[in-house]
Amino acid sequence: MDFSNLIVQAQTWQWIALAGMAVGLTALLYGWGEDRPKPSWLLALLRTAVLGTLGFLLLSPMLRSTTETREAPVLPVLVDATASQWMGQDSVERKEALGALVADVTSWGQEAQWGVDLFAFDREVKEIETWNPTGKRTDLGSALEAIRDRYVHRNVPAVVVVTDGRANRGPDPEFTAARLDVPHVFVGTGDTSLVTDLEVSKLRLNEVAYLGNAFPVEVTAQARGAEDVPMMLRLSSGGTTLGTTTWTPNHSFSSTRWTLQVDAEKAGTMTLQASISPTASWSGNEVTTRNNRKRATIDILESRRKILFVAAAPHPDLAALRSAAETNVHQETEVIWASELDAGSPLPDHDVLVLHHLTPSLLPSAVKDAVQEGRAIWVMGGASTTWNDWDLNVVGFQHAPEPLVTEAQGQTTAAFESFPLPSELDRMLAMWPPLACPTGEYSTTPALVSALTQQVGPVSTDWPLWAVREGDARRVAVTLGEGLWRWRMQDLVRHDGESVAFDDLVNRTLQYLSSRDDVKRLRVRVPERLDEDLRCEWVAEVYDASLSPTVDVEVTLELTKQNGQPTVHRFVENPRGTDFNLDLGMLLPGVYNWVASCVQNGETLTEKGSLVVNAVQAEASLTPANHGLLKRLALRTEGEYLGTLDESQDLEGIRQAWAAFANRTPSQDIVHTSSERLPLHAQLWLLVALLVLLTAEWAIRRAGGGR
Secondary structure, three states: OOOEEOOOOOOHHHHHHHHHHHHHHHHHHHHOOOOOOOOHHHHHHHHHHHHHHHHHHHOOOEEEEEEEEEEOEEEEEEEOEHHHHOOOOOOOHHHHHHHHHHHOOOOOOOOOOOOOEEEEEOOOEEOOOOOOOOOOOOOOHHHHHHHHHHHHOOOOEEEEEEEEEOOOOOOOOOOOOOOOOOOOEEOOOOOOOOOOEEEEEEEOOOEEEEHHHHHHEEEEEEEEOOOOOOOEEEEEOOOEEEEEEEEEOOOOOOEEEEEEEOOOOEEEEEEEEEEEEEEOOOOOOOOOOOEEEEEEEEEEOOOOOEEEEEEEEHHHHHHHHHHHHHHOOEEEEEEEEEHHHHOOOOOOOOEEEEOOOOHHHHHOHHHHHHHHHHHEEEEEEOOOOHHHOOOHHHHEEEEEEEHHHHEEEEEEEEOOOOOOOOOHHHHHOOOOEEEEEEEEEEEOOOOOOEEEEEEOOEEEEEEEEEEEEEEOOOOOEEEOOEEHHHHHHHHHHHOOOOHHHHHHHHHHHHHHHHHOOOOOOEEEOOOEEEOOOOOOOEEEEEEEOOEEEOOOOOEEEEEOOOOOOOEEEEEEEHHHHHOOOOOOOOOOOOEEEEEEEEEEEEEEEEEEEEOOOOOOOOOHOOOOOOHHHHHHHHHHHOOEEEEEEOOHHHHHHHHHHHHHHHHHHOOOOEEEEEEEEEEEOOHHHHHHHHHHHHHHHHHHHHHHOOO
């Protein structure tokens, strides 16, 4: 044992007491008497050693333990896994050269005894063993950040990056991406020369349009090396041509923008395709025609949700509610003053009727009929509203008023399940100013469910502030506070000019009121739109008749691509036992219709929908490779640009350049030393030594005739 690693913290008197105890107890046994066992001096020595060791352990000695580990240098290698590196002329030779480089780069650390970790990157970084480039987007900035996060405290002498320098996703690799603080070495791929090419670079349109309306479509096309060549731009849907135009580039690199209006004639998902084609005599001069067309989809809806406001007079709350409702592109609003309604004149068509600060006894006949016959009504009042004048079967509560005004803040209710409340609502309610509410006793019916209750100062109450009434075919929402415009103003201030929580609360209330469906017991969550390079993941939830979640069913999905055959898939129960998951991987571009179904307690539950998988053509653009970016990054990180890989013969020069860089790059194993303090009494060898001493003493005493 190395005694320099022994740590003892004891005072001088403790050492003296320890020595006195060991010697004194030994002297009592072996110091005098004629019948002392022989040899007394040896037995006394053994006993003193045992007692001294036990006493020494009372001082809580610690033993310092030191561990050393060696970390060899490791070389991360990032290889671009997108097709833009070999598109264009000599594409087969470029792809073969890249494959040969990937196979060779794994041996770049052998001479210097570095480990090599090989990664491929497109829109994300993946550690690979076999080379299979299928990426649709290039995110060089995020790839550099991923290497930094993984190796920030590792023994890394350099980072090797193989790419064409084209980034079409993520942070700017030159300015905003965070890199590892080591030299970065680059190998340039792809073609840096301008090639002859036609491209539909953008197809812009809205996500939704409404049946019978026209929606704008903007097509952007580019041409390289096709000066004075007549072109035709065409927009089509299915086999129908929606519009054409001609264009003749006047420079070697030209672009044009074409805008047209398209009629929404049929409800559903509409797929549009924009294409560019040159005159027949020039066809065949392009390097590739893959980027000569681009597709996009738009949802054609039958109509917007119509929100009708009937108000007694202009009010800032009314303006706030209308502004919030109009943030939903699926809704349109209209305001009518109650004084303008003539006797017998009908109300405009609407899906939700919002009554703002109206007195029931003074309602026009058309409004009274709408309240009795309507299925979606929102009654809004303030501090001066006489709520007892409203029918109990409409608002769901009675109120015994007092001549006071209550300043009440909103407080969410945990038991509210009619619709999900905004995630930020709790935090925002604490910041929003109180509303002016009527004071008095409230008697609510079981059909009235409060989303927000009144909090008066520090006192929480069960008085309704924002509630919905359920129980029959009619759905009613009730809001009792006045001053909602202040809520929206605060929301705008807190979110840099965008009202988030307030608008979401209003729109979810309107959506709940206008819903005509019963409570769904099979609920499926899947994006309505998805890029083809993202995995398509589904989540299904099943509820029994009491609306309790259950997993004792089998949920299946029938997925049908337009003009294709249906495929059937089975959901898998989540390990948590709360819902079902289904991962379909990456789907081909197109429009898919789906039907999910299960049988719960003998009842068949189904849900239907559609899914649009967008084609990703970011790598089909023949923008020249950006090797200048790679050289600047190499210079900025004190690395090196090893050269350009155009063909397999370039590999030897790149290998030699790497060997020269590696030889002048200092690297050595890093020794990590860690130490810890262990109690001496926990050492096994010490226990064995004490047992040996005690056994030896006992054996000698027995041999001398003692006990």
